[in-house]
Amino acid sequence: MLLKEVIDTGVIVVPWSCCIQGTVLAGDSGISKTCEKKCKSERPCLVTEANGEALCPYGLSYFSSTVGSAPVVVFGVKGSLVGSKISKELKHELKGRNLDEARFKEWVQRLNHLDSVIDKHILERQSELLDPLHDPIRLARQLEAISISLLESSGSARTLDAQLDQASAEMKSLVKAAGLLNDYFDLVSIYFNPAAARFGRPVSTSLHGILRKITSILSGFDAGEEGARIKVNFRGECYRNFNLRESFKIIPFSLISNAVKYCLSGEVTVRLREMQDRAEVSIVSQGPPIEAEETDLIFKKKYRGQWSRSLRKGEGVGLYLAKIVADAHNININVTSQRLGGQKFGETPLATNTFKFEIPYQINK
Template sequence: MRIRSSIFTKLFSTYVLSSIAAFLIFSTVLYVLFQQDLKGDFLSTLHAQHEQVERTLQLAYEEGQNKEAIISTLGFNNDNSHKNIYLYGENGELLHLFSDSEEPLHIEQEFIEQALSGNPVNEFVNEKGHRIFLMVSPIESNTLVEFQEKVLVIALHGYDSVAKSIKGMFMLAGLITTIVATCFLFLVSKKLSAPLQTMNVVAMEYARGNFDRKVKVAGDDEIGQLGETLNHMASELASLDNMRKEFVANVSHDMRSPLTSINGFVGAMLDGTIPQQDQKRYLHLMKDETERLIKLVNDLLDIARIEAGQVSIQPQNYNISEQIRKLMAKLEPQLTKQKLEIEIQSNQDDDLYVFADKDRFDQVLGNLIENAVHFSPQKGIVTVRVLGIGREVSISIEDQGPGIPREELSHIWDRFFKVDKARSQKVGTGIGLSIVKHIIDLHGARIDVESEVGNGTTFSITLPMASKIAKE
């Protein structure tokens, strides 16, 4: 079974390991520096002792003291139990030893010979597991009297005890620092990971379809921004989910109504309920319902292909004015039924040509003009303007319908969105305008909408004008 590591565990472990590593490096460097400083202190002490021995010997020889007096004076000066003094003659023989230790320290003959040649030795030696600092240096006489003593050896035994006490202090300080730092880092890690853990729980709720929960944002840092992003995502998902539910209901209704009508008409014809002379009229009704179903299915297929990125355009130069006239002709029966008028206005004497995908723009203009016709009241007017402005062509479709509330204008391009929430009119499924917007975006063109409740709606499209050579 794999154990999942939480963000808190990762943060806490990273912080603690980093802190321990930094402390170890710091302690090691500090301890090395301390050892160097301690060695310097020991060396200063030994140099002072060396000078003291030289002065004692000089006074003793100047005053003509005998050997016993000299030894007595040197022994009196050696008042430190952690220090041993050795005096050697010019042949390397041991002349005097001043030590409180039961067993005197063995001094390497190599050190004595090196000092006799004028090269002092300062170094640590190991003696029965203890480090002892040795200073082996020649004795110089500043008087006319020649000293018998030629080499002074001073051994300090206290280095290990001092180093161990300092090492213990370092370890105690490190232990206390580690405990305090661990507690502090625990709290910091908890504080940093708590919002992320909360976001994880909330995100799981979003995955289950519950978009009501929100993340409490308590700052403007990256975590706070992530919380705001999650809240915004929840709002968008909730909106999309509502539209999806409405879309399913709308599609179900739009498919059930014509299917029910067709089924009823076919059943009535089969059992002879509809007279022979009326069957043609009912067949036309069935054809209209079938066309509604075909348009619905085509819209669904188009939006699915658009979302899958499978829709492409193939622009060409063509006559946009002629295309609009053909669309008007197709809508003639519906215009007559609703007693509507369509006006085509242009600021050019000749037809206008554009550079666009003719088939896709036939779909765009068909959607927009059909919407204008459906939403316009009886005896109303639908105005289509085709204007040449510089090197662009502007096409606007204006109706006299109920208009769109200002707060809903920004949502009309969303999938499944319908202004007519009550479905008082059997018009569309809320994906027609979404298809229009996607096709316009693929062309790199622009579409604008202006609407006022009670005063109709105007959609305006701007396309590049075709070149004159292409038009000819």
């Protein structure tokens, strides 16, 4: 959220002390003495899920809302809930800090408008930045096609998986690297232009084939700075076709590559299960816990879970891109994280993390 940085420059006047997406800004009036001395840095108003005005334990009003997807809290002010029966000291402290619901909503509305203008400009700029990548993207696809052609001509096996099993180490590396490069370019395209997730009409596609390819490419690649190689197992079968856009593969690619990156114990397992009217895909791994309040936040741009931040370097965009493409396909990604007792990886607790989504079967008319 760039709006937070814009406000922090001082170009935009903030009338009250507030917190925008975790960053506290003193505002023109400064932070009240009660907030500064009694609450210090542990302010309960900043972790509340309330919307609108509420009263803090020390008798001051705070107002909560959202700008875009970011939480915004104005605190240490005098609203309608404060009342008249307060100490002289508090009355003196709140002088000039009056705020009502209507004024707060108007301020939030203006911030939302500014945030949307900034986002629109960024998207336009990102689309321009994507233009020079058209030729490299085309060459990456050509490289992948050539590598597969060389693989097919070098063996006698019937299926691509069998050919890859029989190939030399150099040929396996070439095919996997070419496929990985192509998939990363697709990620870049969606990142610079999120609208591209909806490009093209849905076509009949083999979900089983997509998952086999991605698990084959990502299996055995380095998980992180330690150089550990993580195996990715693919289990289950489903040979029905599904109406999917070309961008769909970014969902399993992002989820599986994220699981590989943060896998701390064992292997990553990708399961495909046929159900009565749909297919279910789940990606299961053991890694850092995902706290309950983070299961939605990890899909926000640039956000990373508290345990993940201390474990690996990252930009927080993989799951964000998966969510963009999932929304374009009306797919919901469900996340669960179950801690493994007292098991740890160094200082990091271990948990079984599961990312799951479902796709309805194609209806033939």
